[in-house]
Amino acid sequence: MLYKIPTIPGDGVGPEVIEEGKKVIEAVGDLEGFDIEWIHYDFGADRYLEHGELISEEELKELGQYRAIYLGALGDPRVEPGILELGILLKLRFFFDQYVNLRPVKLLEGVWTPIKDKRPEDIDFIVVRENTEDFYIGIGGRFKGGSSKVHLELIRELYQVKFDLDIETSSDEIGYQIGVISREGAERVIEYAFNLAERKKMKRVTGIDKANVLSEMYSLWREVFFNVAERYPGIETEFNFIDAAAMWFVKNPEWYRVIVTPNLFGDILTDLGAMIQGGLGLAPGGNINPDGTSMFEPIHGSAPKYKGKNVVNPIATIWAGAMLLEHLGEDRGALRIIEAIKDVLREGKVRTYDLGGNSKTSEVGDEIVKKMREV
Ligand code: IPM
Numbered sequence: 001m002l003y004k005i006p007t008i009p010g011d012g013v014g015p016e017v018i019e020e021g022k023k024v025i026e027a028v029g030d031l032e033g034f035d036i037e038w039i040h041y042d043f044g045a046d047r048y049l050e051h052g053e054l055i056s057e058e059e060l061k062e063l064g065q066y067r068a069i070y071l072g073a074l075g076d077p078r079v080e081p082g083i084l085e086l087g088i089l090l091k092l093r094f095f096f097d098q099y100v101n102l103r104p105v106k107l108l109e110g111v112w113t114p115i116k117d118k119r120p121e122d123i124d125f126i127v128v129r130e131n132t133e134d135f136y137i138g139i140g141g142r143f144k145g146g147s148s149k150v151h152l153e154l155i156r157e158l159y160q161v162k163f164d165l166d167i168e169t170s171s172d173e174i175g176y177q178i179g180v181i182s183r184e185g186a187e188r189v190i191e192y193a194f195n196l197a198e199r200k201k202m203k204r205v206t207g208i209d210k211a212n213v214l215s216e217m218y219s220l221w222r223e224v225f226f227n228v229a230e231r232y233p234g235i236e237t238e239f240n241f242i243d244a245a246a247m248w249f250v251k252n253p254e255w256y257r258v259i260v261t262p263n264l265f266g267d268i269l270t271d272l273g274a275m276i277q278g279g280l281g282l283a284p285g286g287n288i289n290p291d292g293t294s295m296f297e298p299i300h301g302s303a304p305k306y307k308g309k310n311v312v313n314p315i316a317t318i319w320a321g322a323m324l325l326e327h328l329g330e331d332r333g334a335l336r337i338i339e340a341i342k343d344v345l346r347e348g349k350v351r352t353y354d355l356g357g358n359s360k361t362s363e364v365g366d367e368i369v370k371k372m373r374e375v
C-alpha cells in the first residue's frame with residue numbers, strides 16, 4: 001500500500017515539527033507494511049515575501065486529489081497578521097469544505113495540568129468545532145475611517161516594531177463582521193459529533209452556544225441540535241452557554257464527553273482545552289471533510305521566536321499524524337503512535353522545555369520511534 005500525502009510545513013517551527021511527524025509516520029509504515037510518498041508544498045511567508053503568492057487555484061485543485069494533508073503552522077512576523085492565516089490556512093479549510101475541526105482534549109500520564117487534583121481520567125473528551133461558518137465567513141466592513149491605523153497599532157504592539165502612525169482617523173468610524181449559521185452547516189457537524197459519540201462510546205454530547213444573547217443564529221443551531229439528538233436516543237444531551245463552558249472546563253472537565261460548538265467559541269475553547277491537557281505542545285487537531293480532502297495539524301501556531309532552534313515540542317504534530325493515519329483507515333498504526341507518545345510522556349526522560357525538560361525536538365521524535373519499535 002502506498003499513501004501519497006501532501007505536506008505543508010509552513011512557517012516558524014512548522015518545518016521542524018513536521019519533520020518529526022514524518023519520521024514517526026514512516027516508522028509506522030515500516031511496522032505496518034505501507035509506504036508513504038510525501039509531496040512537499042512550500043506555502044508560507046518565504047514564498048509570499050519572495051513572489052507575492054499565497055496559494056493558487058491550480059495548487060488547490062492538485063491538493064484535492066489527496067485524502068489528507070499534513071500541515072505544520074502558518075504565520076510570520078514579517079507579514080501582516082491575517083494574510084497567511086486567512087490566505088492559506090483558512091483558504092484550505094474553506095476550499096475543501098473541512099467542516100469539522102476535531103480537537104481531542106486528553107491529559108496523558110506524566111503530564112502536569114494547571115488544574116489542581118485532576119488526573120488523566122478526569123480530562124478526556126473531544127471537541128467538535130464547526131469549521132466553515134459562524135464569524136469566520138469573512139463578511140464585514142470598515143466605514144468612515146482612515147482605516148488601517150488600528151491595524152498598524154496592533155502590529156506595532158504585537159511585534160514591537162517602531163514606525164510612525166500618521167494616518168488620519170475619524171472618531172465615528174465603524175467596523176462590523178457578520179456571523180452565519182446555516183441549517184445544513186449546523187446539521188452536518190452536529191451529526192458528525194453524535195456519530196463520533198456513538199463510535200467512541202462516549203454517551204453524552206454537549207452543545208455550546210450563546211443562544212441567550214445571539215439569539216437568532218444560535219436558536220437555529222439549537223433547533224438543529226435537538227432534531228439531530230432525537231435520532232440518537234441512547235446519547236444524553238445538554239447545552240452549555242459558552243461562558244459557563246469555559247468555567248466548567250476548569251472546574252469539572254470530567255463531565256464532558258463530546259462537545260459540539262460553533263466555530264469562534266470552539267476556537268477559544270480549544271486553546272483552553274489545550275492548556276488543561278498540558279499545553280499547546282500537546283494538542284492536535286484535524287480539519288475534516290469526511291468525503292473530501294482533510295488536513296491534520298497541531299493547534300499551536302508557528303512560534304517564530306523558536307524557529308530553527310530544535311526546541312519546541314513536536315508531540316502535538318506527531319499526535320495529529322496519528323489522527324491522519326486513523327483518517328486513512330490505519331487504526332492500528334494510529335494506536336501505535338498514541339501508545340508510544342504515552343510511554344514517552346509517562347517515562348518523562350525525554351521531554352522538551354515546555355514540559356520541564358531540555359530535550360530537543362528531534363530527540364522526542366526519535367524516542368517515539370524507538371518506543372514503537374520496542375513493542
Ligand atoms: C486555530 C487558529 C486559526 C483559527 C487561525 C490561525 C486562523 O487559531 O486553528 O485555532 O482561528 O481557526
Ligand code: MN
Binds near residue numbers: 267268271
Ligand atoms: Mn485557535
